[in-house]
Amino acid sequence: MVTTLSDVDLVEGIFGRIGSDLEAILDHEILFEEPRAERVTRRVAGHDQVHISFKLGVQFGDGWRHGALLVPLPDAISMACFLMMAPDDVVEANRELAAPDDTMKDALLEVGNFVSGAADAALRTWFPEGRSVRAEGCQGVRAGVRPAFPYEEGDELIVGRVSAFLHSFPAFEMILMLPAACLE
Numbered sequence: 001m002v003t004t005l006s007d008v009d010l011v012e013g014i015f016g017r018i019g020s021d022l023e024a025i026l027d028h029e030i031l032f033e034e035p036r037a038e039r040v041t042r043r044v045a046g047h048d049q050v051h052i053s054f055k056l057g058v059q060f061g062d063g064w065r066h067g068a069l070l071v072p073l074p075d076a077i078s079m080a081c082f083l084m085m086a087p088d089d090v091v092e093a094n095r096e097l098a099a100p101d102d103t104m105k106d107a108l109l110e111v112g113n114f115v116s117g118a119a120d121a122a123l124r125t126w127f128p129e130g131r132s133v134r135a136e137g138c139q140g141v142r143a144g145v146r147p148a149f150p151y152e153e154g155d156e157l158i159v160g161r162v163s164a165f166l167h168s169f170p171a172f173e174m175i176l177m178l179p180a181a182c183l184e
Helices: 007-026 073-083 088-094 103-125
Strands: 030-032 036-040 053-061 064-071 131-141 158-166 172-179
Touching: 007 030, 007 036, 007 073, 007 088, 007 103, 007 158, 007 172, 053 073, 053 103, 053 172, 073 088, 073 103, 073 158, 103 131
Parallel strands: none
Antiparallel strands: 030 158, 036 158, 053 064, 053 131, 064 172, 158 172
């Protein structure tokens, strides 16, 4: 049982694993600045643009709680394009899409599987038994709108934020929400 795991350590470990796993499958570098963590009692929203919410189920004990990773739409589409081995000019053009087509949606779901696998691997380094993370799909979320996942208002969430850099594209913010109860 881990008793000294801080929220920042957790967020840093999960983002680190997400970055290394995505770099391996996308064959493009992802860099992160220093992550930040806070505890909140309300789901948070991405601002200024549509985000993709990669939904996460976190198992602990006999129960499941839920969270998500928010990634701005252009950057999530870039990840999906790189996963499909699209050339840079195609990726650049697709960053302007207002909504993904069916092929892109499938690739986004696959990115979500890698995100959840990375979060699962990171959690298991601290909790070898009794914790796991699974992908629960993804959805587009309008700017300023909180993502939909099973959540009881007032429950505590750990929110991690990190500025990320993918390939040669501008920096973007990733927002991770995890149920705080799964770490107790």
